[in-house]
Structure formats: C-alpha cells, structure tokens
Amino acid sequence: MLHDAEPTTKPTTLKLTEDDVRRIVREEVELAFKRDPAARRASIIASKGTLDWAYPPLILATTAAAAGMDTSIFFTFYGLNIIHKDSARKLKVDPVGNPAMPMPVPIPDIVSAMPGMVPLASRMMRSRFATHNVATIAELLDAARDIGVRLIACQMTMEVFGYSEADFIGGVEFGGAAAFMSQARRSHVTMFI
Amino acid sequence: MLHDAEPTTKPTTLKLTEDDVRRIVREEVELAFKRDPAARRASIIASKGTLDWAYPPLILATTAAAAGMDTSIFFTFYGLNIIHKDSARKLKVDPVGNPAMPMPVPIPDIVSAMPGMVPLASRMMRSRFATHNVATIAELLDAARDIGVRLIACQMTMEVFGYSEADFIGGVEFGGAAAFMSQARRSHVTMFI
Amino acid sequence: MLHDAEPTTKPTTLKLTEDDVRRIVREEVELAFKRDPAARRASIIASKGTLDWAYPPLILATTAAAAGMDTSIFFTFYGLNIIHKDSARKLKVDPVGNPAMPMPVPIPDIVSAMPGMVPLASRMMRSRFATHNVATIAELLDAARDIGVRLIACQMTMEVFGYSEADFIGGVEFGGAAAFMSQARRSHVTMFI
Numbered sequence: 001m002l003h004d005a006e007p008t009t010k011p012t013t014l015k016l017t018e019d020d021v022r023r024i025v026r027e028e029v030e031l032a033f034k035r036d037p038a039a040r041r042a043s044i045i046a047s048k049g050t051l052d053w054a055y056p057p058l059i060l061a062t063t064a065a066a067a068g069m070d071t072s073i074f075f076t077f078y079g080l081n082i083i084h085k086d087s088a089r090k091l092k093v094d095p096v097g098n099p100a101m102p103m104p105v106p107i108p109d110i111v112s113a114m115p116g117m118v119p120l121a122s123r124m125m126r127s128r129f130a131t132h133n134v135a136t137i138a139e140l141l142d143a144a145r146d147i148g149v150r151l152i153a154c155q156m157t158m159e160v161f162g163y164s165e166a167d168f169i170g171g172v173e174f175g176g177a178a179a180f181m182s183q184a185r186r187s188h189v190t191m192f193i
Numbered sequence: 194m195l196h197d198a199e200p201t202t203k204p205t206t207l208k209l210t211e212d213d214v215r216r217i218v219r220e221e222v223e224l225a226f227k228r229d230p231a232a233r234r235a236s237i238i239a240s241k242g243t244l245d246w247a248y249p250p251l252i253l254a255t256t257a258a259a260a261g262m263d264t265s266i267f268f269t270f271y272g273l274n275i276i277h278k279d280s281a282r283k284l285k286v287d288p289v290g291n292p293a294m295p296m297p298v299p300i301p302d303i304v305s306a307m308p309g310m311v312p313l314a315s316r317m318m319r320s321r322f323a324t325h326n327v328a329t330i331a332e333l334l335d336a337a338r339d340i341g342v343r344l345i346a347c348q349m350t351m352e353v354f355g356y357s358e359a360d361f362i363g364g365v366e367f368g369g370a371a372a373f374m375s376q377a378r379r380s381h382v383t384m385f386i
Numbered sequence: 387m388l389h390d391a392e393p394t395t396k397p398t399t400l401k402l403t404e405d406d407v408r409r410i411v412r413e414e415v416e417l418a419f420k421r422d423p424a425a426r427r428a429s430i431i432a433s434k435g436t437l438d439w440a441y442p443p444l445i446l447a448t449t450a451a452a453a454g455m456d457t458s459i460f461f462t463f464y465g466l467n468i469i470h471k472d473s474a475r476k477l478k479v480d481p482v483g484n485p486a487m488p489m490p491v492p493i494p495d496i497v498s499a500m501p502g503m504v505p506l507a508s509r510m511m512r513s514r515f516a517t518h519n520v521a522t523i524a525e526l527l528d529a530a531r532d533i534g535v536r537l538i539a540c541q542m543t544m545e546v547f548g549y550s551e552a553d554f555i556g557g558v559e560f561g562g563a564a565a566f567m568s569q570a571r572r573s574h575v576t577m578f579i
Contacts, residue, residue, distance in 0.1 A: 021214055021407055025414040028218040033423060037226060038381055039571045045384070047249060049293025052463065056433060056578065059542075063563040069571060077245065078293035094291065098480065100435025100464035132546045156252075160325045177256040184382050185232045185262060188424055189570050191431070191578040192249065192384040214407055221411040230419060231574055238577070240442060242486025270438065271486035287484065349445075353518045370449040377575050378425045378455065385442065385577040 041187035049078025051091040058140035065147040076154035234380035242271025244284040251333035258340040269347035427573035435464025437477040444526035451533040462540035
C-alpha cells in the first residue's frame, strides 16, 4: 500500500509522524529566535546632562538604528539638556569629581574647582573629539533623526525642571515612563545611561 | 474509504500536510513571542546613593510593576543608602561635579564647594519635586512594596560598608549578585542605574 | 484500510490531528524559551574610570560567566582606565561630588577638594574591600579572563584619548560599537555601567 501511494503523492501530503512534526517545529522555532523581534529593538535612557555623557546614548542609538533596529532614546532628568535648543551652551564637562577624566597635567580638585575650569575642560573635550573626527552632539542628533531614532522627552522631569515643549529641538516627542517601559519590555537592548 | 470518512469527521482529524504543520507552528510561535516571559520581567540595579539618582530606579520599577511585570531592584554600592532606615538624612544631592544640575543662578564649583551648599541643593531638589507632585523617596518605596517590587540588598557591599540587616527598612530581602543575575538573564528590561 | 494499518503501526506514525500538533508545538516552544539563547548572553559596557565604578562591571561579568553565560565587557570612555596596564595608578576614587561615599566623618566638599584627598579616599576604598575579602581589580581582571569573559576596548575612544593597543593588558580585543551592538541585541542582560 505504501508502495503504491508514495510515488504518486506530493511529499507534503504524506502522513506526518510526531517525529516529523517535532523536527518541523524545531526548525521553525530556531528561525523564529533568529528573527526574535526583541533583537530588533533598542530602548535607551539618557539621564546625564554633561558634554561627555551626551555622546554614549547618541552613538549607541545611531549604531543600533544603522543595524536596522527600532531605536528610542528617552531623555529624562539632566539628559533633557541634550535635546534642549540651547544644548551647545548647556552641555559642559566638569573635571571636578571625575578623577578619570584625562587631563594633560594632573590637577587637584581645589584647582579644578576654580572659576573658569568648566569652560576650559568643555573646550578641551570638544576639540579632542573634533580632532579625531567624532561627530559633534548637534551632528549626532541630526544623524539620529535622519536614521529614524525616536527622541522622547520625559514629561514628568520636564515639568519638574520647568521646561516647556518649545524648549526642545524639532522632531522630539513627549511621553512618560510607562510609554518607555511598554517598548523596553519588548527590547533586548535596554540601557540606562 | 477516505471519501466516506471525511465528511463525517471533525476537521482536526483530517490528514495534516507539512504546510499545515508549518502554518500552525508559525501561529503558535508568534503567540509565544507575544507572551514571551522575558517581556514580563524587569531587573534593575540601583548603585547610586544621592537624592537625585534615588528617583530613577524607584520610578522605573513602580512603572514596570504597574504594567504587570515581575520587578526587582538590587541595591548595591552607594545604592544601599536608598533603603537605609536613615535614608532621609543619607540621600543628599551635591551640585559639585554636576554642571548639569539646574541652579537658579550659575555657581562656579569653588562656591558650590562651600560648606552648606549640599544641604541647600538637597532642599532645593526635594521642594522642586514636591511642588510638581512627584512622590518623595519614602512614598515611592512604599508604593514599590505595595505593588510587589522586590527590594534586594547586596550582601557583599553591605559587608564592605559595614551595614547589618537591621539597618534597612522592612520588606527588604538580602542576596548576592548571582541571585540577581539568575533573574536578570530571564528579563528583557535590565538596567544599571 | 485504516483499520488494517493502524494496529500494526508504531504510535509515531498514527495520523496526527491539528490538536496533537498544537500540543507538540507548545511543548517545543516552552522548551525553546527555557533554552532561549538570549538568556545565555550578557553584554556589559564599562564607561567609568574610577576605582569604585571599576568593580561593578567586573563583578557582574564574572558572575554571569560563572553561571555559564557568554559574557563581554566593552570598555569605552573613562572605562578604558580599567584595562590599562597602568590601571593601579589610574583608578582613583574622588569623594568630591559624591556625597554618598561613606566617610568616617562627614567632610564638606571644600575640605575634600584639598590636594591629597583623592589618594586618601582611594586608599580607604582599597583597604575596605581588601578587609572584606573582595578581590582587587587586578584579581577580578584575571578571574574574568580565566573564565572566558571577553574584554573589548572601544577603538573610537582609544583614538580620542590617545591610547594605542600596547597600552592595554594582555587578552584585550579591540572593536567598535557596531560589533558590541551585534552581540548585545542577542543578549537579555545588557547594562551600561
């Protein structure tokens, strides 16, 4: 009977055994994990408002988006500085309290706390990055928007810090922690920066 | 015989083809990813011990728990301050070394380093949050415990900093990094704050 | 025909119904989620370059690797200090700007900003950890390499800070943010420290 039926039947209509089904399932599941939707999403929080810490969320988000991932940055607390219209003036880097910041000459905190050291350190950091062809924060923000990174300002901290929607650059969305979490729980890459 | 049997048979007893099986598998796998257990878990590390950085882990954890996620906060290093019985006195905010902290008037570090500036900045931050109806740290801790967020103190850093279990608020569990990691590896949302 | 064939057939060649297939699929999918490859990977960014913040990435990475996870640390920005050959001298802890750092006696910032306080605070932190049998940074780096944690230095920030490959300890790899992201998107545990 098998001998008769098989040659004239299309392979897909053969009677499947449980073993066949388990093999098919394993193939499909392996494929599904390769296409795992969470692997295509990155949800990043930018909470710091100094020049040096403005780079990592923008570099990581544009890297993720360039790899085809749906990417969001949620700007909260001091991180709101990064998308503020006046960010060029607001983003400063302070050598005080950060002994890891490479300085040409070690400077004790009592000296680096002098008026004038914050602008000096900020200028040094900007020029160091420019010399090495790293994009500026403004260029990274442009790149992020061009490549489809969603920029979301945290409404609660906007209120606390007295900002209004008009204070931020174009293309910024406004939302809360709950909206961020509903995307983050579907993302493999979740980072608080 | 098939000809006779089919009309009177329930559809589920029809002979399935490999195509049928693949369709069923894809439906089931898509459903499974929507129910992905990792999307229902958030594992957060709270490592900072200042007033401003006490808010993000508690706000994010209560947000996740309110969305039905199994949520844990692992308090380690300076983050142990947040669940210390004496947290109201321990959690301070220091304007020195944080040029991003919005101050009514820009103050150079040499001035903000004067005795008295830490209490002043801490009072300012507390009143700013209170004015905007943001819960206090004590209220957020209560909310977190009410909604089932697990609060876990890192035993290793407790020993290093000389704390005992009696130093912490009620409802805190005690555990190590390995226990945290065994939950974090099953969570989409993992953050180090 | 069925009547003849079935009794003499192995159970796995019985005709499967759609219900059978769905049951098999659910079993396989549940198993697959337990073996979820993302649960076996941890991708950690180490961005801070002070003594205190050198501990968390190394402790978490060795914990993850000890649990059998494929673990990488991407050292970027000030985090490059941690894998620098001269890390013992570079990793310092600064009490200024961190009111959470436990000091035997509270010291206002104007005093802790005095020359000499950074070495004192760093010595205190080292001895506190040593007293409590916490491994040193050098020991944790050795443990990480022994257990197979990949240590990756960020090429972009190496250039910005003027480091060359020879500046780093043995066993360090060199790569970019894109390479890090391609692993992180396949990892449940992703943290920016």
